[in-house]
Amino acid sequence: NEQPRVIKATMEGRVTESRVLEQALGTEAGDLLKDVRHVQIIACGTSYHAGMVARYWIEDLAGVPCSVEVASEFRYRKHVIQKDTLFLCISQSGETADTLAALRQAKKAGFRAALAICNVPGSSLVRESDLVIMTQAGPEIGVASTKAFTTQLTALLIFTLALARKNGLSEEREADIVKALHLVPGQVSDVLALDGEIAEISKRFMDKNHALFLGRGSQFPVALEGALKLKEISYIHAEAYPAGELKHGPLALVDSEMPVVTVAPNNSMAEKLKSNLEEVRARGGELFVFADRAADVKPEENTHVVLLPEVHEITAPIVYTVPLQLLSYHVAVLKGTDVDQPRNLAKSVTV
Numbered sequence: 001n002e003q004p005r006v007i008k009a010t011m012e013g014r015v016t017e018s019r020v021l022e023q024a025l026g027t028e029a030g031d032l033l034k035d036v037r038h039v040q041i042i043a044c045g046t047s048y049h050a051g052m053v054a055r056y057w058i059e060d061l062a063g064v065p066c067s068v069e070v071a072s073e074f075r076y077r078k079h080v081i082q083k084d085t086l087f088l089c090i091s092q093s094g095e096t097a098d099t100l101a102a103l104r105q106a107k108k109a110g111f112r113a114a115l116a117i118c119n120v121p122g123s124s125l126v127r128e129s130d131l132v133i134m135t136q137a138g139p140e141i142g143v144a145s146t147k148a149f150t151t152q153l154t155a156l157l158i159f160t161l162a163l164a165r166k167n168g169l170s171e172e173r174e175a176d177i178v179k180a181l182h183l184v185p186g187q188v189s190d191v192l193a194l195d196g197e198i199a200e201i202s203k204r205f206m207d208k209n210h211a212l213f214l215g216r217g218s219q220f221p222v223a224l225e226g227a228l229k230l231k232e233i234s235y236i237h238a239e240a241y242p243a244g245e246l247k248h249g250p251l252a253l254v255d256s257e258m259p260v261v262t263v264a265p266n267n268s269m270a271e272k273l274k275s276n277l278e279e280v281r282a283r284g285g286e287l288f289v290f291a292d293r294a295a296d297v298k299p300e301e302n303t304h305v306v307l308l309p310e311v312h313e314i315t316a317p318i319v320y321t322v323p324l325q326l327l328s329y330h331v332a333v334l335k336g337t338d339v340d341q342p343r344n345l346a347k348s349v350t351v
């Protein structure tokens with residue numbers, strides 16, 4: 001519920017009405033970003049999903065190749081780090097052992113600069129990085145990240161625009177996206193107002209043991225994050241796939257016992273996604289579709305549609321995350337699990 005306010009706070013002092021401010025990443029940023037030819041993103045858990053969204057933005061808007069890897073793998077393999085690589089670590093706590101180990105290891109190999117997206121001032125990650133964008137999420141009480149994620153996305157979009165400007169993004173496109181970013185807090189409030197509707201559909205998950213989440217493009221990581229939230233707090237086994245992968249395997253799982261949750265804003269992938277939904281419907285799967293009016297997905301038998309505000313394609317992942325958080329929350333409450341402290345999990349994995 002705090003997300004509209006903390007997303008706004010993360011933008012404050014970094015963007016005007018239509019531009020990202022030069023000092024958004026600190027005074028040294030200009031020089032350090034100038035010759036970046038590759039971005040390597042490292043993170044764990046929810047923060048990793050934020051990095052996956054950012055890859056779509058960085059390649060689309062800045063035209064810079066971007067790789068994303070979980071820190072727990074990156075730190076244990078041989079890798080090539082080049083001098084013009086920007087090493088970007090995302091961590092709510094700034095104390096995640098795998099993320100710090102990956103950063104320290106990459107430092108030995110040499111890179112252009114280390115940028116941290118972090119929520120805790122003075123944390124190890126903040127101290128060890130050259131550039132920092134602090135998210136303004138405030139303390140996360142629950143183990144499962146929620147507002148940390150949407151503020152990370154906000155910070156990552158601001159970073160992407162700063163990098164993109166150095167790589168020739170037009171002023172018009174920047175203004176279009178910054179204006180869309182200013183609309184996000186209000187759009188998130190509108191989504192939070194759908195709480196009752198989402199609580200109602202969450203009842204359909206009570207007797208389910210599995211769920212499938214689908215998204216296309218930058219909504220694929222949102223689907224991954226939705227599945228992670230459901231696993232973490234309601235203990236329902238959930239998997240996320242890019243919708244186009246359905247026919248390459250997961251379709252075999254679809255029957256009336258498999259709820260399929262889809263994030264379907266009216267983006268450039270919408271038509272393809274609709275044909276994926278048909279594939280599910282034809283096999284008796286129960287569909288839960290989060291879409292805007294323009295996406296034109298009709299409620300039918302076995303298809304529950306939750307209508308969301310119309311959003312810009314670039315900022316859509318921030319807004320579409322929130323209904324999936326609400327869905328997991330309500331399923332967990334109905335199942336009586338501890339929403340704030342799920343079994344077996346720690347807020348910060350420091351060993």
Ligand code: F1P
Nearest residue numbers: 045046047091092093096145347
């Ligand atoms: C990473 C993370 C969280 C998750 C849980 C365990 O933490 O995987 O995303 O919700 O709390 O740790 P961080 O590096 O973002 O602090």
